[in-house]
Amino acid sequence: MKKRFVEAEVLSEEPIVALSRAITVLDTIEEVQGFLRNLCTPAELEALSDRWRVVPYLLDGVAYREIHDRTSVSVTTIGRVARCLSDGSDGYQTAIRKLKRRKLWPETTDEGVSS
Numbered sequence: 001m002k003k004r005f006v007e008a009e010v011l012s013e014e015p016i017v018a019l020s021r022a023i024t025v026l027d028t029i030e031e032v033q034g035f036l037r038n039l040c041t042p043a044e045l046e047a048l049s050d051r052w053r054v055v056p057y058l059l060d061g062v063a064y065r066e067i068h069d070r071t072s073v074s075v076t077t078i079g080r081v082a083r084c085l086s087d088g089s090d091g092y093q094t095a096i097r098k099l100k101r102r103k104l105w106p107e108t109t110d111e112g113v114s115s
Helices: 015-024 029-039 042-059 064-071 075-087 091-101
Strands: none
Touching: 015 029, 029 042, 042 064, 042 075, 042 091, 064 075, 075 091
16 A cells, blocks of 8 residues: 655644634534534533532532532542642633623532532
8 A cells, every 4th residue: 555645734823722712702602512512522521511510619628529429520530620720721710700700600508519
């Protein structure tokens, strides 16, 4: 079989920038959900949702094991999210700040866990 040499792809922007741009042009939750369902496998969507789901618990200071017991999210994933919250690229904090500003972030309950 003959080997073909393919020229390397020349990108006008980084793939993460192009993906981010695509997300920012979507206007509704339904549009974003449709895009994510097309882009991600069910397992990838579950993993992303699990990561976001544990953020309020971590911010409320709930122990990893208790978060796991409540959500069934692995302690490893919880730890990864906790590291990103403290040492990440500020993505979680930016989203939380904007959600709070728009009154879309869950309020804390008397039990110390966001609802």
